[in-house]
Amino acid sequence: MTPSPDTLTARLLDAAHKAGADAADTVVVQGTSVNIDVRAGVLEQADRAEAIDLGLRVFIGQRSATVSASDSRDATLSEMALRAVAMAREAPEDPYIGLADPDQLAHDLDADPLELHDPAAEPSPADLQDDAQAAEAAALEHGGITQVQSASAGYSAHTIHLAASNGFSGGYTRTGRGLSCVAIAGTGTGMERDYDGDNRTFQADLRAPHDIGTRAAERALERLDARKPATGGYPVLFDERISSTLIGHLLAAANGAAVARGGSWLRDAMGDAVLPDHVSLIEDPRRPRAAGSRPFDGEGLQTQVRNIVDKGVLTGWTLDLATGRKLDMPSTANAGRGTSSPPSPSAWNVALTPGTATRDDLIRDMGTGLLVTSLIGSTINPNTGDYSRGAAGFWVENGQITHAVNECTIAGNLRDMLRQMVPANDARTHLSRVVPSLLVPGMTLAGS
Template structure:
């Protein structure tokens, strides 16, 4: 990645090439994959998998009305995995010459020959792969032909809107715009072959309110595969400013137990803790607080969690998983009961099960409650909270994946009688994820998608809040 100074960035604005131009075609990637596979077979490999990828992008940041950085990235890679029976080796190269690819394949083969056998190693079973011709177009690639000057202007508009919201917005940590594009193609000796292009674009701003010891910072962003669907810079800037202003005058509160409402972007983090606990790696290592929980009640009975790999334009959408295995919509949680794990071929074999098409992670998870009504917006969720804590920021990584113990630094608002009373900071919230999942009282209709996870605000009946 190349990073420029502000002076260089201004010069780079003139005559910039579109950030979305790829140097290699799909046909070229396909040829490189077959070239590497052929070399692996000639060496005597029993199986092999090759993936070729390329990415390019542009990132621009501004601060207090001045251009700070322009970063351009363009990278490419060929990765090869070779199997000698149940011994595995892998290597990669960014050089696509015939000699360099041969060296990478040879390196992977040599590693495989001297690696200990693993009875669970191997490509996905041929019966599980997504056959060519069945790969759906999921609307994942929307090139954005923006140059550094255009990106800087969008970032400046967002920051300007934040600064103009109120005289109490006194500073800024900056605003940024990013446009990223990539594509790949993979060929495996089990019959899988395929690839696709994708894009991801974003705009963010982080204003500061107040002065001295009373300063408060917050931020907001918008991120989409299609730049045309990004929120307007002025909307992002004003909302980020309003969030920072709302936190002025924050105070500590005493230690107590009370209900806690997680703002929807943070509620997606609870969903992330759940997905980690049901992932094959955590399960076969016996390091999950949901060990052997399949079929058991793990959430309140009104909670459902769905997975949909085929959501058009979704951040977690894919026509197949990272191993080329077919994927399909399904319910992970029904009536609060766990109905499925997240398994790759390897972790499934370790557990004596079958892959669920989740090599690489989950695909567009949505958590919802069967009790949620369309009127359950954030004000209604605050009324359901009654008296308790509304959390809008979490700090630290205090989640124990083995026990489920949960302890995070937090900031937000103290709520009384269903109305925000005052902002709070420098507190800690604690509980256990098993009890927290079972204690979900309500899920808001204010659904928000954070990455590939969607949920409304989540109200938990009781947690420990520790303050000063």
């Protein structure tokens, strides 16, 4: 019988001490995942995985090394520790690495208020197959849908435990339930596809399969007879499905690791206005039933609500301990951690201040321009914020959607785009990134 994750972390720390480490931390992830794919009404593929992953980081003075394994036998734990210590002795010194001081550690380890774990029973493969088949059938009910590329349902449950030689030990369990459908409309060179899907912590919150299949079909049909738009400068409305990518670029530029190495277009923007004056970007890693929630970060620090942008003004960087030390700042409790790599800064749940207008209001008010529902490829200059991406969506003429658009490129500068954007009020509040549709008043569009 495999020992529990908390038992394994304790054994790894003991092995590291015996191998000669000055300090150590370890993370163990034990979980199960089930995925079912159907096509043409029958089961196409079924996968089930049960795995345990172990990661150990050791310190010899200001040198460190990280090793990982997927074997929980005592002999493996001892070998991990010996190898990690040997590697650390050969590693270059880093003045910024090190565990948290005991007084920095999280004091509230209770994950129950965060509702990360659904107590409902794991669904059977037959139940997952039924959901995928129902989504596929709903998509095929629509005339013009020639096939469903894929309909998939899945479930996962993972227990994570982190422990360190500074006295920290804590863990939690996370579950997830997902369902998706990709529909194809038209034939030959006129084929178009689109998708819909949902992912939730609690199975009871998952949208109905019929709804997902229907929406995937409707979206695919709406994309038929697409044309290239005219080249020029136009307002661009980023649909809620993809608008979070813009905020993702801001989060990447505000990541302390990028700032510390001088590779961020926001590196000199602390205290500057980067969003509209009435818009804030708030991180809340303690929001119930959200994918980015956690009671503590990957270094055992207490997670907390913070304003990344407050009424338009950038207030700080996203930091772990080492990156904070490089920038002479305290950690923001944003250390992300896997089993095979050391901690690094990572943003948790974020929410952008919504606007008062609906998406339809913004379409009406934008006059003539582009509604983007899909982005392809990416050319983002991390030093300047210059932005260029392939796009597809719908052309808007005199405030009305007239036809589908594809094979075009939109370009601008993120600093200007984010400062001028106008948010709608249509964000989905259960997502880790709660971002509504965003209207950027002026961008360069390259089409025909």
